[in-house]
Amino acid sequence: MGNLIILGSQWGDEGKGKLVDLLADQFDFIVRFQGGNNAGHTILIGDRKFVLKLIPSGILRPGKIAVIGNGLVIDPVALFAEIDQLSAAGVDAQARLRISSRAHILVPAHRAMEKRLAIGTTLRGIGPCYEDKAGRRGIRVADLIDSEHFVEHFDALAREHEATFKAFEIERDYDLDEVRAQYLELGARIKPMVCETALLLNRAIRDGKTVLFEGAQATMLDLDHGTYPFVTSSSASAGGACTGSGVAPTLIDGILGVAKAYITRVGGGPFPTEMLGAEGEEIRRRGNEFGSVTGRPRRCGWFDAPLLRYTAAINNFDSLVITKLDVLDHLDRIPVCTEYREGARVLSEMPAVCSTLGGIDPVYECLPGWQTDTSQVKTWDGLPPAARAYVDFLEKQCDVEVGCISMGPERNQTIIKPGSNFQRLTS
């Protein structure tokens, strides 16, 4: 067992939370390295449902240390809402959470500014907060807990924001004095959890402890590699795990990609295999495809192999986890996109320009469905032959091993393929 990264390989919501929760037991630390409370990891344990947005899903495993790395943007109000919700459910989150002093702090102005951006974001202020980070005027956790100088930092940033508000006629929907006082209070509350998490992790690794890196969003939403500008504002692919945690690439032992047996996307942007009619609605209903942060209906589409080949290349996945296979149980035929065409031309690479991706034609190969309930199947051999053939087809098309299959939200609705890289890396 070494240090593993878990990443979304499509447009998010692939079921990373369940996988992290499943594997967390075998690691000492579980680390989030990018994004903020725009993520939504839903985990079902018995009849209890947890939706974690900012805190790593591994917090649900007793005794594990959960780390919010330097790459995140933290809304402290959202953070404590989550901590309090976990405490009420008997999870000692505050005792097991470590927060990087270098992570950035999100303020209500970031949310107000985001309303101008019409790409269907989660409206949590994530993009504007990262803009301030890149603009070198952001407030970091270290500033928040420094009660002597916090007001200085806060007021300087507020002046910048006021100028933007004026220029773009943005209405301020909060009271600045109240926010300042609230953040001072939250700074004192957050302080006991704050440390140099990069050093904490590096020392732990040196001492033989193991780390699980929990990705949020996904590679197609990555600021650099995704469908720009319809992306999030952080590095949601493998490299981001290193920059967002301060752990070097040479200390990573494996990278697991998570993909749904179909594909979904929330928000705007091109989506070649989108199902627009009743078929899409049925998948949305069966897969309960509604955003866990915003409640928005997710757009649903057929599995897109060219997209997966691209994200597998960007991340060099050792193994792929296919989730929600059971959602396809009802179908008598299942199309899979195997290539893109632009007129007569086959596109062998993922286009960098969104209008090209929006204008291409997906080419499908249809596979027979299995029309059998797979939700209770416990072994690879127990799956209907057509379901195995479907998974084998995805594996071949994506040129990456499928080592694990999930057929429902519960921990025990998971099949690990014997002899796979997945098994090797996780046991």
Ligand code: IMP
């Ligand atoms: P932002 O991250 O709120 O800036 O949103 C940018 C894009 O990423 C939008 O299309 C969002 O719908 C999408 N997005 C952000 N977080 C998630 C997520 O956790 N799952 C799926 N899509 C997400």
